Amino acid sequence: MKWEKGLPVWYDGRTGIFLFAGNRQGKERKKMNKTEQSVRLAEGQVIRLPVRRMGINGEGIGYFRKKVVFVERAIPGETVLARVFEEGRGFVRARLLRVLKPSTHRREPPCPVYEECGGCQLQHIDYPFQLRLKRELLKEAFSRYTGLKNLPIAPAVGMDDPWRYRNKAQLPLKRIGGRVKMGMYSVRSHRLIEMGDCAVQHPEVNRTLEEARRVVEELEIPIYDERKHTGSLRHLVARIGLQTGEVQLVLISRTPDLPREKSLVKRLRECLPRLASIVLNVNPRRTSAVWGERSRVLWGADAIREVLDERIYALSAPSFFQLNPVQTVKLYDEVRRAASLTGRETVVDAYCGVGTIGLWLAPEAGRVIGMDTVPEAVRDARENARRNGINNAEYHVGRAEEWLPRRVSEGFRPDVVIVDPPRTGLGGELIDALIRVKVPRLIYVSCNPSTLAKDSARLLEGGYRIGRIVPVDMFPQTSHVEAVCTLEWDGEKA
Ligand SMILES: C[S@@+](CC[C@H](N)C(=O)[O-])C[C@H]1O[C@@H](n2cnc3c(N)ncnc32)[C@H](O)[C@@H]1O
Numbered sequence: 001m002k003w004e005k006g007l008p009v010w011y012d013g014r015t016g017i018f019l020f021a022g023n024r025q026g027k028e029r030k031k032m033n034k035t036e037q038s039v040r041l042a043e044g045q046v047i048r049l050p051v052r053r054m055g056i057n058g059e060g061i062g063y064f065r066k067k068v069v070f071v072e073r074a075i076p077g078e079t080v081l082a083r084v085f086e087e088g089r090g091f092v093r094a095r096l097l098r099v100l101k102p103s104t105h106r107r108e109p110p111c112p113v114y115e116e117c118g119g120c121q122l123q124h125i126d127y128p129f130q131l132r133l134k135r136e137l138l139k140e141a142f143s144r145y146t147g148l149k150n151l152p153i154a155p156a157v158g159m160d161d162p163w164r165y166r167n168k169a170q171l172p173l174k175r176i177g178g179r180v181k182m183g184m185y186s187v188r189s190h191r192l193i194e195m196g197d198c199a200v201q202h203p204e205v206n207r208t209l210e211e212a213r214r215v216v217e218e219l220e221i222p223i224y225d226e227r228k229h230t231g232s233l234r235h236l237v238a239r240i241g242l243q244t245g246e247v248q249l250v251l252i253s254r255t256p257d258l259p260r261e262k263s264l265v266k267r268l269r270e271c272l273p274r275l276a277s278i279v280l281n282v283n284p285r286r287t288s289a290v291w292g293e294r295s296r297v298l299w300g301a302d303a304i305r306e307v308l309d310e311r312i313y314a315l316s317a318p319s320f321f322q323l324n325p326v327q328t329v330k331l332y333d334e335v336r337r338a339a340s341l342t343g344r345e346t347v348v349d350a351y352c353g354v355g356t357i358g359l360w361l362a363p364e365a366g367r368v369i370g371m372d373t374v375p376e377a378v379r380d381a382r383e384n385a386r387r388n389g390i391n392n393a394e395y396h397v398g399r400a401e402e403w404l405p406r407r408v409s410e411g412f413r414p415d416v417v418i419v420d421p422p423r424t425g426l427g428g429e430l431i432d433a434l435i436r437v438k439v440p441r442l443i444y445v446s447c448n449p450s451t452l453a454k455d456s457a458r459l460l461e462g463g464y465r466i467g468r469i470v471p472v473d474m475f476p477q478t479s480h481v482e483a484v485c486t487l488e489w490d491g492e493k494a
Pocket residue numbers: 319320321322350351352353354355356357371372373374377398399400401420421422
């Protein structure tokens with residue numbers, strides 16, 4: 001007999017289950033017949049689990065009696081003791097109790113709030129192994145959705161220093177007692193975890209947010225209460241141009257104005273001399289979405305500037321921009337390599353944001369056409385083309401899944417199409433249009449291995465073949481994976 005957290009336990013070698021004395025589930029389980037035991041794995045049971053691989057959310061995954069078991073903070077290669085806390089269809093979630101056989105890649109997470117904060121998932125794993133696991137995630141996703149096992153997936157392109165890389169953070173606020181608190185929500189909850197000096201955010205982003213929080217508290221700006229849907233200020237957002245040092249602060253409010261707005265702007269400017277822009281974004285809805293549709297500049301410029309490899313980019317508050325500028329250069333270089341342009345091609349930059357990828361390629365292309373649904377981003381893209389002396393690029397406001405099929409039906413035939421969609425992936429209409437148009441080179445930039453692999457499976461069925469897949473680590477310490485997947489039109493197959 002062993003002891004676990006003050007309870008005597010028996011290990012049943014046949015089932016691999018630890019049975020607690022006095023535990024109803026344990027007693028009932030002893031009475032079950034063999035078939036029942038092979039399928040039931042109830043809440044509270046403690047199991048011994050060899051961890052086989054990493055899940056998309058960074059959890060360790062093992063298999064127990066044909067069920068997939070997810071255990072947060074367990075590392076592939078380890079054997080752990082875990083307690084089941086949730087049973088789903090064909091899977092269970094279990095909490096890590098003890099690591100019986102630790103991985104050589106396990107390390108002490110440097111962040112003091114790592115266990116509570118939902119921001120990072122891999123700080124307990126050394127960085128080289130994080131990169132290997134991310135590559136494996138892509139491999140598994142492609143194997144599951146396309147059935148292809150030996151795809152040419154390159155080693156993940158990592159960072160020399162995988163800390164303090166994030167150029168932007170958006171944090172919710174809460175008034176608790178007399179204090180204004182700010183932080184991340186802990187996993188699967190709205191419990192606010194104060195983060196202090198976040199180890200993956202740029203120090204200037206941390207400083208801007210903390211100073212702004214202090215000023216908001218000092219001026220007693222009313223904070224939004226999500227339960228009652230009252231108060232004003234919901235989130236603070238800070239973004240920095242790493243090369244220019246310019247900082248933008250966005251105040252996201254339920255109400256169209258903030259009380260003491262003038263004093264607030266004055267104090268923020270006094271406390272934060274690197275601010276180049278203060279914007280109020282209004283989100284009056286009862287929603288967990290952070291951003292509202294309308295923005296108003298309270299002070300300074302409407303956009304900050306960033307420089308990537310000698311190109312300058314304007315970034316308005318609502319426009320998307322990659323969160324890790326150091327890796328963005330490597331990501332776009334990878335896209336340029338994949339495109340292998342000769343100067344004559346027509347290139348489509350679908351989901352273009354502020355035009356970054358298209359402008360990276362424009363000097364080597366005949367013509368670049370980009371589109372995005374956010375009007376501010378398209379305005380930035382046009383301005384960015386002008387500022388960089390690029391006159392063969394045009395940008396449109398529109399949905400890629402509507403724009404491209406319409407143009408294809410009018411006879412438009414691009415040579416290279418780059419798609420860089422949100423996590424949800426490409427729409428069916430866009431995939432159909434890409435199959436109809438038979439693009440010689442289709443470059444899919446993705447931040448979600450599952451949708452990338454699912455969409456690729458449909459493109460493969462339609463006549464494309466996969467050239468190369470390169471993971472680029474845009475988000476060290478987290479389980480997120482970015483990849484550049486090159487697809488080529490396979491004339492023979494079609
Ligand atoms: C992952 S970002 C990529 C942006 C850009 N390629 C870059 O590297 O910065 C996705 C972009 O798609 C835009 N977007 C979302 N849905 C869209 C759609 N249906 N059609 C076109 N653009 C869309 C978003 O506004 C965002 O700018």
